[in-house]
Amino acid sequence: MSKDKNTDKDPFLRGARLRARQDANAREMHHDAGRATTEEFFQALVAAVAVIAHADGRLELAERRTLVEAFTTSPAMAGFSVAELAQELAEHSRAYGYDPQSADQRALASLSASKLSGEERQSLLRICHQVITADGMVHPVELGALHRVERALGLAGGSL
Template identity: 55%
Template sequence: MPKTKSSDDDLFLRGHQIRALHELSGRNLQAEAGRARAGDYLEGLVAAAAIIAHADGRLDLDERRKLVEVFLASPASEGFSVAELAEELADHMRAYSYDPLIAQDRALETLRTLALTRSERQAIRDICHKVIIADGLVHPVELGALHRIEMAFGIESTGEER
């Protein structure tokens, strides 16, 4: 009686299935890497915005609107929602309510350690500038905060990277 081959016995089919699983695994890894990259960008954006927001002691409604607006236009919005942005901002706000100096130092250290590209760092710096001018008042302390962000990112005040 002839024995039928199952797909488990067929080397050609097994090889094809293994290659397909490897390709799927590779795509999953790329998607996870993209989400991690977007996560780093979001973390950097929120840390920098928190520094700017608390420089003058308050986050005005216009500053919040501008932050959400630029967030939605940024690469971070592809992997995350406005609710996640709000949650990240709330974490920073709690930290600033306990001890503003420690919270700022923590946010600056976050900016120093994130693996962001030059263009991502520059984009976050530009977003911070937009948040500063969103309420129509540019406080010297906000400009000082922007300078600290630039220093953490290794960007000169002219926008050039060191």
């Protein structure tokens, strides 16, 4: 204990501890900011895919595989697991099962409100294109859903 008291009186050691704490706090704030940005992208991805998946009824196995592949290879998804993706998709599925029109409106509203960069928005659209074409057939209702997603993201006009 007397050793701790001595370090409390030593201005050099107190300064070093204070700087170490400040550095740790700065790293934590940077991590939290990165996590918040990633969380927003994650939520937007799930909402966009939900709109497209539920346009023709449900997320087919090939579409799901393509989504998981895009999810696992995206550096923006670091820190999120496939289980979290599945849980979010299940929540959207329940909402669509209860009231499809209101669930669609909520998903599109969350896309419109998202604060994503232009690059992130383009990345979301690329993933949506991959999901739509994954089963080898592009349904007209999926194209309509893609157009709604583009409008919600502010990218109407097919900028891909």
